[in-house]
Amino acid sequence: MMKDIAQEIKNAKETIVLIYAFNATGKTRLSVAYKDITKKANGNKHAGVYYNAFSEDLFVWDNDEKNDNKDVTLMIQRSSLNKYHSLLTEDAVREKLQSYKPKYDFKFTNESAEDPELGFKNITFFLIEDTEKETPIKISRGEERIFIWCFFLALFEVEGWADVQDQHFFIDDPVSSLDDHNIFITAHLLLKFMEKHCDKRKIIITTHHMGIFSILQDWLKKGENASKFKTKNIKETRRGKDVIKEAIEEPRYLIRLLEIKDGRYKLVGKNKGLHQYHLLLLRILDEAILNNNINTYHLALLRQVLESIASFLGEGRFGYVLEELDFEDANTRTDIINALSHEKIYTNKLEILNPDDKRLLIETLNKLMTKFPFSIS
Structure with missing residues (x-):
């Protein structure tokens, strides 16, 4: 159970x-x-405190269809969390959002000006370049999920909630x-x-x-x-x-x-x-290549596959597998995979791989699947 x-x-x-x-x-x-x-x-x-599907369900769009979406807002359903809203600032949420580089800004609207403990009624979003007019927009589903996640990250830090349910x-x-x-x-x-x-x-x-x-x-x-x-x-x-x-x-x-x-x-x-953990990783890599959507972290996943195979073969370094695949540049290839799967690279280089690194990943995976024909279908 x-x-x-x-x-x-x-x-x-x-x-x-x-x-x-x-x-x-x-x-x-x-x-x-x-x-x-x-x-x-x-x-x-x-x-303790939670972030789950119930957290996301507290936020529901009011599309203002009767006015042709003129005043579309993201409504916040009443819950036991409303009493903590007054301790949450827009800047605290913006700080959490900063890493995602949003193209929008937002503002909270209180349920009541007289009683802040009633919490926020809704959130209005508008494009950053439209900060004077603040024309309401509806953000995408992915942007919405990021916003709600950052809302809760900021809410975790207000006094009286996470520091009490600790x-x-x-x-x-x-x-x-x-x-x-x-x-x-x-x-x-x-x-x-x-x-x-x-x-x-x-x-x-x-x-x-x-x-x-x-x-x-x-x-x-x-x-x-x-x-x-x-x-x-x-x-x-x-x-x-x-x-x-x-x-x-x-x-x-x-x-x-x-x-x-x-x-x-x-x-x-x-x-x-x-x-079968390594098969799941290989499936992710195969899908990334098929969809031409290879990112930096796919090299980290490739490294984990190589490490798993090296361990199975009784070796402690993943470069051994590259040598077994007969790459003439096995040492250089090892250094590149190791460097690009480093934590600092994750945080400083989050975009699509450059053509050379992309080619390295595809070549390595192709040779790997030829020598070790795993079933990933």
Whole structure:
């Protein structure tokens, strides 16, 4: 049952839990089950805060059809969060949006000028170059999802909510309807979010997007700040009369796949169960090439595939696989893939790959699939 999975997550000693699950597997139901068991353990009071499908459902468009969309606005449904709106500023949301480089600006409208605790009634959007007239526009679905996500990121920081319900953050799929460029940015925001909060509370992130799952788990394990996500413990071993003390690094993160089989849910590691992780990555790369939509992070996914194959072959470096593929420039190719899958590249270079790097990825994948004919259909 889903509550058993929620209990398993709650009992986990790790402060970061990253979960991949296919759409319709039950990620939103998991967030609800986690809310229920943590409330029960907390005297029936909310123990943490959430971002999930219910969060997105609080925002509904009023298209003002009777006036030919003249005053289209994004309405905010009443909820228990309204009382925190008065502590949230437009600039706080703009700060979160800055990484996404929006082409629009916005303004909040209060439900009541006399009673700010009633919260915001709606949000009006307008083009940045139209700040004088502020002609209302309807932003795209992807822009809407980004805005709501940033709205909640800012709301997490107001006093009285997340600092009171302070045991955990549960973030379910903040990347729906986003393109690859914005998925990069979201992954980086989540990384910084984990760096900021993992010392004080548990952070659960669930996603159906293999790209963001792969990027985050790569950064947690091998990113510039990977040491932040490890803890050193002292292990004592007795050898006769002597006690040997040894410092051991243990991860502060748990990476799992949520699977369902015969109506039963289970959390499994990447190398367990029926889930073929490397095949999913190869499928993503193949689709990116077919759609001519290759981005920087696809090189990071290629690197993960190469590392998996190298590990299977008993080698500790992915460059060994490139040598086995008979590339004359194997060392140079290794350096390029390694450099472009680095965290700083993710944050500073988020656009489509240049032709040379794109050619390198395609050539490498083609040779890989020729020598190792994985079935990815």
